[in-house]
Amino acid sequence: MRPSADAVVIGGGVVGAAIAYNLLKSGMKSVVLCEKSTFASGSTGRCGAGVREQWGAEHNIRLAKASIDMFEHLAEELGYDQDIEFKQKGYLILAHTEKEWDQFKKNVELQHRLGVNSMLLTPEEAKDIVPALNTEGMLGATYNSRDGHANPFHTTRAFLQAARRLGGDICFFTEVTAIELEAGKVKRVRTSRGDISSPVLVNAAGPWAAVVAKMVGVDLPVYTQRHQILVTEPVGWFLDPMVMSFSIGIYCQQTPHGSVVMGIGDPDEPKGYDTGHSWQFLREMASIVCRLLPVLRDVRVVRQWSGLYTMTPDAHPILGKVPGVDGYYQAVGFSGHGFMLAPVVGRLLSEMILGKQPFIDISGLDLGRFERGEYMVEPSVV
Amino acid sequence: MSKRDEDIIVCRCEDVTLADIRKAIGEGATTMDEIKRITRAGMGPCQGRTCRLLVAAELSRYLGKPLEQVMPSTYRPPVKAVKLGDLADMDADPEEVRED
Numbered sequence: 481m482r483p484s485a486d487a488v489v490i491g492g493g494v495v496g497a498a499i500a501y502n503l504l505k506s507g508m509k510s511v512v513l514c515e516k517s518t519f520a521s522g523s524t525g526r527c528g529a530g531v532r533e534q535w536g537a538e539h540n541i542r543l544a545k546a547s548i549d550m551f552e553h554l555a556e557e558l559g560y561d562q563d564i565e566f567k568q569k570g571y572l573i574l575a576h577t578e579k580e581w582d583q584f585k586k587n588v589e590l591q592h593r594l595g596v597n598s599m600l601l602t603p604e605e606a607k608d609i610v611p612a613l614n615t616e617g618m619l620g621a622t623y624n625s626r627d628g629h630a631n632p633f634h635t636t637r638a639f640l641q642a643a644r645r646l647g648g649d650i651c652f653f654t655e656v657t658a659i660e661l662e663a664g665k666v667k668r669v670r671t672s673r674g675d676i677s678s679p680v681l682v683n684a685a686g687p688w689a690a691v692v693a694k695m696v697g698v699d700l701p702v703y704t705q706r707h708q709i710l711v712t713e714p715v716g717w718f719l720d721p722m723v724m725s726f727s728i729g730i731y732c733q734q735t736p737h738g739s740v741v742m743g744i745g746d747p748d749e750p751k752g753y754d755t756g757h758s759w760q761f762l763r764e765m766a767s768i769v770c771r772l773l774p775v776l777r778d779v780r781v782v783r784q785w786s787g788l789y790t791m792t793p794d795a796h797p798i799l800g801k802v803p804g805v806d807g808y809y810q811a812v813g814f815s816g817h818g819f820m821l822a823p824v825v826g827r828l829l830s831e832m833i834l835g836k837q838p839f840i841d842i843s844g845l846d847l848g849r850f851e852r853g854e855y856m857v858e859p860s861v862v
Numbered sequence: 863m864s865k866r867d868e869d870i871i872v873c874r875c876e877d878v879t880l881a882d883i884r885k886a887i888g889e890g891a892t893t894m895d896e897i898k899r900i901t902r903a904g905m906g907p908c909q910g911r912t913c914r915l916l917v918a919a920e921l922s923r924y925l926g927k928p929l930e931q932v933m934p935s936t937y938r939p940p941v942k943a944v945k946l947g948d949l950a951d952m953d954a955d956p957e958e959v960r961e962d
Contacts, residue, residue, distance in 0.1 A: 518896050633899040713907045757939060766949035777947030782907050783938045
């Protein structure tokens with residue numbers, strides 16, 4: 481590890497990897513990425529792997545749309561020799577309540593205004609897209625064909641390999657233990673493998689973002705919460721889009737590999753760092769998904785795990801600098817959708833750090849919004 | 863990488879060859895988890911029962927460390943693959959079942 485750098489990025493998940501790559505691509509000479517474990521070991525490698533433009537709030541829609549634009553050419557841009565398994569077979573989002581259906585009509589209107597070609601479908605039309613779907617009790621659905629899936633491990637690794645080729649120092653098993661400031665400016669980062677002097681520090685530590693922020697005296701209004709998930713054996717192709725319902729709290733998608741990944745949100749899940757797994761989840765997940773997609777009854781679960789959402793008060797990430805700590809930047813609090821936003825956030829953060837005008841206005845996503853009372857509302861999360 | 867390595871299947875659930883494992887190691891993987899994430903070895907229906915030791919042995923050889931010092935990957939439930947339908951049809955807590 482080098483003793484000094486132009487920037488140190490904390491976190492070897494997809495967000496940190498994308499930021500490090502973009503800084504190097506934009507001409508920064510010396511970038512060190514510190515990861516306490518190895519690539520995609522925190523929230524990235526545990527996520528549901530979905531990417532969607534169908535959000536209910538303007539910032540999320542703009543960011544996700546730009547991110548999907550980038551995903552479409554990502555493997556090529558990064559020169560990755562394996563497949564990042566990017567698939568665009570849509571998201572089908574189901575409405576089972578009047579309240580939900582009314583919200584979806586508003587969402588689609590907003591999405592159209594921002595250039596997303598989502599559609600409102602009848603239950604019959606939804607069944608044309610997913611013949612295996614049980615539409616009983618369904619009022620309708622929204623669908624957007626550009627949404628889909630990518631492999632979080634390979635996407636992260638593709639960014640890291642490209643960063644390495646551009647001269648980046650990617651340090652695994654290197655834990656940041658302290659950050660030294662001098663006259664309100666970032667000065668030095670202490671790690672388990674030595675110190676690095678750097679005028680720029682980027683906090684992309686996912687669930688540990690608040691711990692890192694504390695090291696520079698910044699309080700983040702975030703909390704972490706376990707979300708459980710499972711994957712089945714690979715089966716013949718039967719499910720094109722991600723099927724999702726906010727009122728039932730489920731998402732389920734067949735990956736290009738053939739396996740089916742699914743999760744449910746548990747409103748009673750306590751806050752904290754537990755990443756264990758429960759028998760109750762398996763049963764509840766199975767009972768919900770077998771009602772929705774009965775064909776899955778004969779498919780075997782091979783593995784269950786969990787990961788952490790890092791929630792902000794308005795389910796939007798916190799991006800950019802913090803007044804009073806020069807050189808400190810953060811890309812944190814993704815609230816369960818960091819993977820899909822990573823490509824665009826990598827570009828935006830590098831633009832901010834290099835003093836350029838970010839290509840999308842994200843000034844409203846700073847930490848200060850909570851003090852100003854400028855909360856956003858995102859109605860569409862599982 | 864020899865032609866022979868491409869013919870040796872290490873993970874039969876996911877069709878991962880010795881060549882795939884060696885490529886991942888050659889590109890910097892030093893742990894079982896990294897190899898799993900890169901190649902899918904151990905992610906199939908048998909959850910690594912066949913390949914786990916083979917991958918560990920390969921890493922141990924490459925790193926020049928005894929097998930017990932190779933960082934193992936995480937073991938995750940269920941122990942055996944279970945049909946979603948069977949799980950859905952269970953309507954009691956395991957504790958309650960035991961009491962019956």
